[in-house]
Amino acid sequence: MAEQTSINIPQIFAVALVGFFALRWYLNKPPAPPGEDARPRRGNQVDLVKVEQVIAMFPQLDRRTIAWDLQRNGGSVSACTERVLSGRGLDAPPPSFQPDLPAPGTQAPAVGVSGAAKKTGASAAGQDLIARYGLQARVGGKGKEAVPSEEQKRQAWSSDKGARADGLKKRREEMILEARRRMEEKDAGA
Numbered sequence: 001m002a003e004q005t006s007i008n009i010p011q012i013f014a015v016a017l018v019g020f021f022a023l024r025w026y027l028n029k030p031p032a033p034p035g036e037d038a039r040p041r042r043g044n045q046v047d048l049v050k051v052e053q054v055i056a057m058f059p060q061l062d063r064r065t066i067a068w069d070l071q072r073n074g075g076s077v078s079a080c081t082e083r084v085l086s087g088r089g090l091d092a093p094p095p096s097f098q099p100d101l102p103a104p105g106t107q108a109p110a111v112g113v114s115g116a117a118k119k120t121g122a123s124a125a126g127q128d129l130i131a132r133y134g135l136q137a138r139v140g141g142k143g144k145e146a147v148p149s150e151e152q153k154r155q156a157w158s159s160d161k162g163a164r165a166d167g168l169k170k171r172r173e174e175m176i177l178e179a180r181r182r183m184e185e186k187d188a189g190a
Contacts, residue, residue, distance in 0.1 A: 046070055046099045050077050058084055063101050068093030129176045138177060 046067040054066045054077060069090045073079040130139055158164050
């Protein structure tokens with residue numbers, strides 16, 4: 001005699017459960033916006049705020065190149081910035097990469113950008129760091145300001161919020177002046 005296989009109740013329950021979850025997953029897909037394909041358009045979508053953040057730090061770079069690097073590294077502004085600062089530069093985007101970016105004259109909405117970067121149009125864009133942070137008096141000696149002593153650098157992190165803010169402001173000013181000093185030395189050597 002031939003043996004017959006039977007389907008038992010746990011097997012029926014498992015098939016019903018898997019079918020339920022598959023149907024639920026299929027029906028809960030987000031609908032495509034009107035006028036677009038049902039397929040996701042991953043290739044050229046770039047967060048304009050992130051592009052503007054990188055442009056604010058490196059205005060000499062091309063928006064399309066920045067958008068390509070952000071798209072390749074998953075939208076990480078810090079990774080893009082690190083690549084530029086390390087001297088490696090950004091890779092040129094392929095000709096097929098055409099992101100939807102505004103013209104360089106127009107600005108994207110400044111969401112999440114600090115108050116100093118929210119200044120309007122040409123006044124903020126045309127200023128250098130010395131003018132923006134009011135360091136003209138400290139640059140009077142052609143960038144040969146006194147270098148802060150080691151004792152000043154070793155000050156511990158204060159528990160007072162105002163003291164920390166002052167310390168960070170001084171560090172920012174020192175970094176700007178040091179960068180200016182290095183740039184002048186580089187220009188004098190060239």
